[in-house]
Amino acid sequence: MKIIFFxxxxxxxxxxxxxxxxxxxxxxVTMCDKPVGRNNKIKAPAVKEYAIEKNIPYIQVDxxxxxxxxxxxxxxxxxxxxxxxxxxxxxQVFNAPKYRCFNIHFSLLPKYRGASPVQQxxxxxxxxxxxxxxxxxxxxxxxxxxxxxxxNIDQKDTSExxxxxxxxxxxxxMNRSLDLLEAGSFTxxxxxxxxxxCKIFKKEDGKIDWTMxxxxxxxxxxxxxxxxxxxxxxxxxxxxxxTMKIIACSVVSDNSDAAIGSVLxxxxxxxxxxxxxxxxxxxxxVQPESKAQMSAYDFVNGAGIKKGFLFS
Numbered sequence: 536m537k538i539i540f541f542x543x544x545x546x547x548x549x550x551x552x553x554x555x556x557x558x559x560x561x562x563x564v565t566m567c568d569k570p571v572g573r574n575n576k577i578k579a580p581a582v583k584e585y586a587i588e589k590n591i592p593y594i595q596v597d598x599x600x601x602x603x604x605x606x607x608x609x610x611x612x613x614x615x616x617x618x619x620x621x622x623x624x625x626x627q628v629f630n631a632p633k634y635r636c637f638n639i640h641f642s643l644l645p646k647y648r649g650a651s652p653v654q655q656x657x658x659x660x661x662x663x664x665x666x667x668x669x670x671x672x673x674x675x676x677x678x679x680x681x682x683x684x685x686x687n688i689d690q691k692d693t694s695e696x697x698x699x700x701x702x703x704x705x706x707x708x709m710n711r712s713l714d715l716l717e718a719g720s721f722t723x724x725x726x727x728x729x730x731x732x733c734k735i736f737k738k739e740d741g742k743i744d745w746t747m748x749x750x751x752x753x754x755x756x757x758x759x760x761x762x763x764x765x766x767x768x769x770x771x772x773x774x775x776x777x778t779m780k781i782i783a784c785s786v787v788s789d790n791s792d793a794a795i796g797s798v799l800x801x802x803x804x805x806x807x808x809x810x811x812x813x814x815x816x817x818x819x820x821v822q823p824e825s826k827a828q829m830s831a832y833d834f835v836n837g838a839g840i841k842k843g844f845l846f847s
Contacts, residue, residue: 536613536717537561539632540582544619546702548581550639553706554616555589558713561610563593566621599625607631614716616709617671629671634716639709640667640676641701643683645730648676653697655733657758660750662688664697666705668712670723675732679723681712693760736763743767745796745846748813749786756781764822770796771844773837774823779846782828783820798844806831809846 536558540551543566554560563586571578586593596603599622608631615629615636629636642652643665649655656664665685670678686704688697715721741763743752756765764780787808793799799808799815806819822828823838834840 536713537610538713539564539607539610539612539615539636541565541615541617541620541624541636542582543580543621545581546698547618547620548585549702550616550618550706550709551582551585553710554713555591557710560586560589560591561612562607563591564607564620565593565595567595567597596622599628604628614713616713618705618709624671626673636671637668637681637712638671638676638678639705640669641665641698641705643667643685644669644676644680645726645728647733648730649733650735651733653701654694654736654758656688657692657694657697658754660754664688664701666701666708668708669726677726677730679725681715681721681723682708684708693757695760698761738763741766743781743846745809746812749789749811749816750814752811752816753784753786756784767796767846769823769838769840770847772839772841777824779824779834780822781816781818781820782822783831784816784818787815787817789815794843794845796846798840798842798846801835801840801842802832804832807835807840 538554538558538560539562540554540560541564542551563582565580565582568577568579570576583593594603594606604627607628612632614632614634617636617638624636640652644667647655663685665683667683668681672678684704686700741759743755743765759765766778766780769775769777769779789799789810791799793810795810795812797810799810801807806817808815808817818831820828821831821834823834
């Protein structure tokens with residue numbers, strides 16, 4: 536089939552590469568180059584880099600002007616595939632292909648419509664998620680479903696490991712959807728169930744509130760593992776006032792009446808435990824502000840953290 540691909544995020548390239556093994560990519564549509572990092576170095580989207588490597592025409596859009604829309608429509612493709620594009624696609628574009636455009640979304644729609652379904656599922660402590668291929672329409676992730684495939688979430692999954700699993704599953708769902716479209720044997724179905732939504736997260740969303748239960752804080756650590764990390768402020772010791780990101784942790788039972796946010800115990804060679812609103816969090820690895828990641832025990836020794844010291 537002749538396909539136009541819409542994508543911007545780094546994971547989009549993985550999907551593009553897999554389509555290119557079997558189908559003809561006639562054009563890649565992506566967002567504009569942007570400055571990244573401390574030096575604001577201009578970086579092209581990964582899908583643009585792939586398009587250049589493979590001599591595939593590409594269009595970079597800041598907005599869908601009439602000229603851009605006409606360029607896209609002239610390709611006269613069979614379908615459009617959208618994976619983490621990052622911009623609303625107008626009706627004139629998503630309805631232009633023979634089989635319209637479909638999106639790959641990392642949830643079992645209508646659950647977790649929006650920008651951050653993987654993170655939100657982990658924050659909620661969900662036990663199951665999945666991938667949905669659905670036709671794009673004007674509403675936010677509301678289109679008819681081509682295919683859905685579920686996936687169990689392991690209690691130890693973080694956003695990093697869950698994204699890795701969903702990428703593999705997502706490519707499978709995408710390829711099977713393309714096979715159905717090519718054969719003309721698909722039956723799109725309306726989404727069933729009550730919808731839920733997720734937002735675009737900000738850095739401050741990673742801030743830990745120690746009055747929360749240890750389980751909820753652990754889920755925050757899982758959901759924000761890639762960015763912005765679960766973090767807190769060190770209130771005592773030589774690094775008082777600095778922030779600390781949690782890199783590895785686990786929930787432990789605790790019924791003590793210690794102050795919330797206080798260090799309950801320092802375990803030699805392994806890490807330390809912090810009192811939460813319910814139970815406690817054992818912290819095994821951290822990243823102090825402006826420093827590299829390290830074992831929690833090395834951090835304790837370097838920062839002068841002791842039993843009873845506070846985090847906020």
